[in-house]
Amino acid sequence: MSAVDVCSNRGKMNESAIAARGGDIDVLAVGFPTCSLGEGVPPVASLPIAPPVHLLVDAVTASLSAHRTLLLVLPSWADEPARGRIATVRALRGTDRMLTYSSALPPLAGGILAVLAGQLAARVNTPDELLAALPVLEREMxxxxxxxxxxxxxxxxxxxxxxxxxxxxxxxxxxxxxxxxxxxxxxxxxxxxxxxxxxxxxxxxxxxxxxxxxxxxxxxxxxxxxxxxxxxxxxxxxxxxxxxxxxxxxxxxxxVDLGLVLSASRNRSDPAEPCRWCGEAVTSSTCPFCGSVQESTLREGARS
CATH class of the missing domain: 3.30.1180.10 (Hypothetical Protein Tm841; Chain: A;domain 3)
Incomplete structure (x- = not known):
């Protein structure tokens, strides 16, 4: 066992590392301080546990300008006032391309989760697929x-x-x-x-x-x-x-092998289908973009 990297937490937004960019998804940590995990691992910026609204606006503006989706990873044990401010920014920008994932992990683990989410973002086809993989990743930590x-x-x-x-x-x-x-x-x-x-x-x-x-x-x-x-x-x-x-x-x-994590997630998920309301490709029972319950879930509920 050897120490390979000394990391420092990121506490400020900057133009070169607003988020880890992969595919069409940007990842940003809120309340989870992040660090570098070595060469070849894209950085993930981190905002404070009570993020200033203007920094959230900057982050979502950068993603929307590039026609991308922004995923914010935040702690479930301290998600306010962050969640309220995220909702405010989402309403101000009139966008559904600003998603959140809440984790019960402690700060160090939550920051690592956000960094690994940035790596997974480059391997998935849709934001919903990334959201489905994160609980699997958490269970492996x-x-x-x-x-x-x-x-x-x-x-x-x-x-x-x-x-x-x-x-x-x-x-x-x-x-x-x-x-x-x-x-x-x-x-x-x-x-x-x-x-x-x-x-x-x-x-x-x-x-x-x-x-x-x-x-x-x-x-x-x-x-x-x-x-x-x-x-x-x-x-x-x-x-x-x-x-x-x-x-x-x-x-x-x-x-370290995120390919195995993604394979396990895909094996547990249904094939992606267009959302019944907004048309986004989703695999979950509830669309992460518009909140609509999917037809397959409604049919299962009716049968039960």
């Missing part, structure tokens, strides 16, 4: 965090005993986010390690810390995914808001 205290942690919820343990000297906890395997684990004096899900295929690792036990996190990741490249990320300014603890360290294990 695992978050591991080291916390000094869990008194402010909401997701996943710690036990009462762990809340009490947080007040004891030398307390430490490991948090795992991976579907049904998610949970909070109390670490002993010897800094034991939680059971982590087995990883198949090529993966990358991103790590960030805020004055916490980064050595424990690195050692754990090295034993877990010894052949993965590690990207060192500067801590996100909104990470403490999510984890509820200033001393923390977090790691994200993510898939």
């Amino acid at each position: 695992t978050v591991l965090a080291w916390l000094r205290s869990v008194t402010g942690l909401e997701r996943p919820a710690p036990s009462m005993a762990q809340h009490l343990r947080s007040h004891a000297p030398g307390a430490a906890f490991a948090v795992v986010l991976n579907g049904s395997r998610s949970g909070v684990h109390t670490l002993g004096k010897k800094r034991s390690r939680p059971n982590l899900p087995k990883r198949d295929g090529s993966v990358g690792v991103a790590v960030a810390d805020s004055g916490a036990d980064l050595d424990w996190l690195r050692t754990t990741c090295q034993r877990w995914v010894p052949d993965a490249d590690v990207h060192r990320i500067r801590p996100s300014p909104v990470a403490t808001r999510y984890w509820g603890s200033a001393p923390h360290a977090e790691a994200v294990v993510f898939p």
